[in-house]
Amino acid sequence: MWDLSSNLTLNIGYAGIVILVLIVDLFHVSLVPSYVFTVLSMIGIIPVAISAVKALIKRKLTIDLLASIALIFSFISGEWHSAAFINLMLSFARIFDICTETRTKSIISHLLKYRPEKVKIQRNNEVSEVPIEKVNVGDQVIIEAGERIPVDGIVLSGAASINESTLTGESELISKKTGSTVYSSTYNESGSLVVRADKIGKDSTLARIINLIEEASRKKAHTERTVDVFTQWYIIIMLVGSFFLFVLTRNASLVLSILLVVCADDIAVAVPLSFTVAIARGAKRGIIIKGSDVIEKLSHIKAVITDKTGTLTSGNPKILEVRIFGNHKEKQILEYLGIAAINSSHPVDAAIIKYVKENGGKIVAPDEWKEYPGDGLTVSKGKRIFHIGKVEFLSRSGIGIKKNEQSIINTYKHDGYSLSALSMGRHLSALAVFEDEVKPFARSVIAATKKLGVQSWTMITGDNEKVASHVARLVGIEDYRYNVTPEQKLVYTKEIKRQTSGVLAMVGDGVNDAAALALADVSFAMGAIGSDAAIEASDIALMNDKLERIPEAIRIAKTTTRIVQQNFMLWGITNALGLSLVLTGMLHPDGAATFNFVTDFFPIFNALRVGLYKPRYNT
DSSP states (O other), X not given: OOOHHHHXXXXXXXXXXXXXXXXXXXHOXXXXXXXXXXXXXXXXXXXXXXXXXXXXXXXXXXHHXXXXXXXXXXXXXXXXXXXXXXXXXXXXXXXXXXXXXXXXXXXXXXXXXXXOSEEEEEETTEXXXXXXXXXXXXXXXXXXXXXXXXXXXXXXXXXXXXXXXXXXXXXXXXXXXXXXXXXXXXXXXXXXXXXXXXXXXXXXXXXXXXXXXXXXXXXXXXXHXXXXXXXXXXXXXXXXXXXXXXXXXXXXXXXXXXHHHHOOHHHHHHHHHHHHHHHHHHHHTTEEEOOHHHXXXXXXXXXXXXXXXXXXXXXXXXXXXXXXXXXXXXXXXXXXXXXXXXXXXXXXXXXXXXXXXXXXXXXXXXXXXXXXXXXXXXXXXXXXXXXXEOHHHHHHTTOBOOHHHHHHHHHHHHTTOEEEEEEETTEEEEEEEEEOXXXXXXXXXXXXXXXXXXXXXXXXXXXXXXXXXXXXXXXXXXXXXXXXXXXXXHHHHHHHHHHOSSEEEEEEOSSTTHHHHHHSSEEEETTOTTOHHHHHHOSEEESSOOTTHHHXXXXXXXXXXXXXXXXXXXXXXXXXXXXXHHHTTSOOHHHHHHHHHHHHHHHHHHHHGGGGOOOOXXX
């Protein structure tokens, strides 16, 4: 079967022969018979002519058509050296085109090498080694030190230090123990684990990232589509212009020289190459960009909407104290908190359960429970009814709050603390006082994005005004909305989008923010590793929860768009210079072919500079 590798080898081999013949002819003219150039030229025109005809059948004009005409003119004029240079130029264009196409495949091959071929599993107390394809969901997989983790799953036993750099771009080791989640392709530096396989094959995190990169490589940016349209008109203008020039001058050599100068293979290859290299660069840093159109938008962000919890803050609330009201005992309140919070997935309730366990409280499951997203829960145990959540939620649920209790609540809020209120029956029973630490680089990251052209940040949170004000002040955000429900978040996003003259970005966790992320022009999902919802909902999936990746992604995008613009300038300047040299009689067909061959490399090598981007943190 004919593949890209064979095609690449053939083009490299042909280009090598042509270069060798040209070098020998340059120093030892008599050693190279003229028929050698004739044969090489005839061989070279075959793939060009076939490509041009295929495109014409599809009613498309390509550079190959322009090159075919230039080659025909070379044959008519007997300019065999020029024909050799045209074919050399086209061979290199095909080589770079193939390299662009295989760039994505090389990223995928790079990722696939992290998938183990053999896996040790434990079934019926027996350990056996099986091919990765034979692992089933629910199998107990054994991972020793120095091995790659083959599945996404939960640690059943053991402890280990895991390097997740293949997914997140960060080489720092993450400690894993019973209950921790591990991901396919990550590396066990030390320790051993028994993992229950939850996601395998195409459902694993590694497979989803590979699928995203494949899809991203197929999406064209506005610039690429513009290049396609421009190429069509450019070819028409060049062909019509050359025809009239030949009719007026009858100078085939002049027309050939012009055709040789204006073949625009370089720009047609350089533009998609720039975007492909940028996507690859981002993937290596744990920034999964879903297409070159996203890169274009990224470089023009003017406003950002962000969630607070898990984005600007760590997302791991810490319970500072539990304030008890009435005649309840501490042991009793701990039990009530456990009953009320055990079935909730909210980070605050998770922190409450942790606090209960650390203080010797008993965890008892409720009989029934109902969660009100963004507000709280109502649960029942026997004849007792509990409410837990925001103070306002308890008030709306008919829970009485006395004046002295409200005064205590107001004091906590004024001091910038967050509260989760608990009631048993119709009275306030306790307040869980907690705080969510601001991420250390949040302020400098926001400042860095503003240096990159972002004009405003807006924080939207379900917390009260004092907490929102406190966090906004710490991170340098002037505009913030507080006490926002999930439904209101959508309304605010629409409102801010209407007011923004430019690209609006949304930063969230991709789960609770899915609808708002979809509304924004560009969406970032923080800490997307292991989250299918985050990966699906966002334009850019940041595989860890580091805010520093946001300005890094913007810098990659700006570097890419700047290089694309430079390439258009390079193409315009070299074409103008080449045409000037031809029209003034300084370049004839041989010289024009050599000029085009040399200048073709300028935009292509410039495009490869995107891959040399080094992260700069102003943090």
